[in-house]
Amino acid sequence: MAEKKFWRCNVCNDIHYGMAGPAICPTCSAQNAYVEIEKKEAKFVMGFK
Numbered sequence: 001m002a003e004k005k006f007w008r009c010n011v012c013n014d015i016h017y018g019m020a021g022p023a024i025c026p027t028c029s030a031q032n033a034y035v036e037i038e039k040k041e042a043k044f045v046m047g048f049k
């Protein structure tokens, strides 16, 4: 069973939590822009939103 991970859009810093990053960012419509990040990095990024 796969583990859920945090993903961040390279373009708009949108955070997604799930099995994989969205193929198309729902916020900025960038394609394949999501990169896997550490949980603490996700908290850091979200804290600055």
Ligand SMILES: [Zn+2]
Pocket (backbone or CB within 6 Å): 009, 010, 011, 012, 013, 014, 025, 026, 027, 028, 029, 030, 033
């Ligand atoms: Zn985006």
